[in-house]
Amino acid sequence: MTNKELANLIYPDINKDISYYENKYPLRKLKEGAIVSRFAPSPTGFVHMGSLLTTFIAQKIPKDTDGIFYIRIEDTDQKRSLENGIQGIIDDLKSFDISYDEGVISETESKGEYGPYIQSKRKEIYQTFVKYLIEKDLAYPCFCSEETLDNMRKQQEKQKDRLGYYGKWAICRSLSKEECAKRIINGDNYIIRLKSPGNFNKKIVVHDLVRGSIEFPENDLDVVLIKNDGLPIYHLAHIVDDYLMRTTHILRAEEWLSSTPIHLQLWQTFDFKPPKYAHLGLVMKIEDSGIRRKLSKRKDPEAAVSYYHEKGYPIYAIKQYLLTLANSNFEGWMDDNPDKLIEEFKIDFKKISKSGSLFDLEKIINISKNYISKLSALEVYNSLLTWALKFNSNYADLLIKYKDYSIAILNIEREGKKPRKDFACYSEIMDQIFYMYDELFLAEKYEWQAITNKNEIKNILDIYLIKYYDENDDKETWFKKIKDLCDELGYASNMKDYKLNPDKYKGNITDITTVIRVALTTKSMTPDLYEIMQLLKKDCIENRVSLAIKKSNY
């Protein structure tokens, strides 16, 4: 029996050949140096921050070079696939503003000429490639059961031998074609394995764009190519898809580094020119116990891309953070080019960190605060409203009802040289300015500070309102009057005087402004009091003062 006959027995329905597909998916007509890369997730329903980092780089580099970036769904494992898992991924990418030229655009649709972009729909293509391998005696059917494999592994462990299906352990490798045919006709379960030409004692060099040249032993594992269900294993799918989709650069996580010798061997076996590889360090998380581990989808809420969307972190800020992780010189570039958009920054493979970086929420918060602080009040309003419309309709209603008022609130100490930096994400803004809305204001939990005596508080507020407060005052006059109030009540209106002779006074101006501040907002820490009072207006101020006097806890 010939190899060809065996191949035909295994895949009787496959009658196209590799060149058919090569013609169908011709080399891309792109300009010199253009990079084609991709994001190839399993349809698990959501994107992990680590994948987002890789994806972000993978989509940025084609952009920088007028290349192509596409999305391919790797769903050859049913266990990993989730219903509507594709949509979740598309939504996550969309929420982070990651665009692509080709690939899936919904559960059922895709765009681009190099598809299908879902692996389960490419079964025939993989089988065509494997059929070729069988014909060339570079692949063979393996009938080993899971149990046989288990026992083999145990044996190997016992003998301290290398684990895996290779050399003398590769039992089915030496089965005769006739024997194989007999068992196939008999209906035995089987898979297809690579007949690895490698020698473990020989070396192969992997040229990695971020790690440089790494020496590995040649692969001699007869890895599985096609599973019992007829679908390929990652290794085969990767070569077939990235060859046919004409990918030039494979960006993936470090966990793939070890299997790159297998991939290189496969490229060679097919006699295809391999793409360039870049393996990125894993994104890590440090536990309270001090143990470092991979940021985990299951354990860490912040691992999911959707977390940032729900919290309302600005996309642009997250992108900035990803860039700081991606390229160490990014922050320096930002400082040198404060007016440039981050889109103009070019990623440099050589500057990509080799070691896995620790995921730092604090840093994201900082970047985010800086970013939001530079926005105009209207921009903040719009983003906040967009967020609220999706995640908090109560807030959205208020923002719409009091649009101009809300913008004015957001404009407090903004749009100047030294803007406040107190908002890290949109979900926390309303919680910080709730007291500006009567609908949200609660006359409870007053944060009185130095002065807690009810009579004194009442006294201060009464006199202030009756004698000094005038809503038409400008800031200077307003402040002057507070000082007058201090003088009248025996509080130091000047901090320097107070520090020199604290005993001469009942307290100082801080105590007075704090009483007014807390009465109006319940909070001891707020932005500029004058601006708050300007917005709150007279009726509200009088109302809140009487509330504070009546209902508060002392």
Add this chain to the structure above:
RNA sequence: GGCCUGUUGGUGAAGUGGUUAACACACUGCCCUUUCACGGCAGCAUUCACGGGUUCAAAUCCCGUACAGGUCACCA
């Protein structure tokens, strides 16, 4: 266990034979100040995981050790 990768302050890191070991975040103190935030200033690694070696000179080169991570599936 085999193979591979990594290890610079709390964190992200710059640095590839001669630097006061950048910078950013966090933290601490001070100043400014009607609170907070902002801003300004200062402090924070006697030392680059450890042990050897090469060299006039090493975080930077070599060897070994330790630690961490990855991988060795009919998962990706």
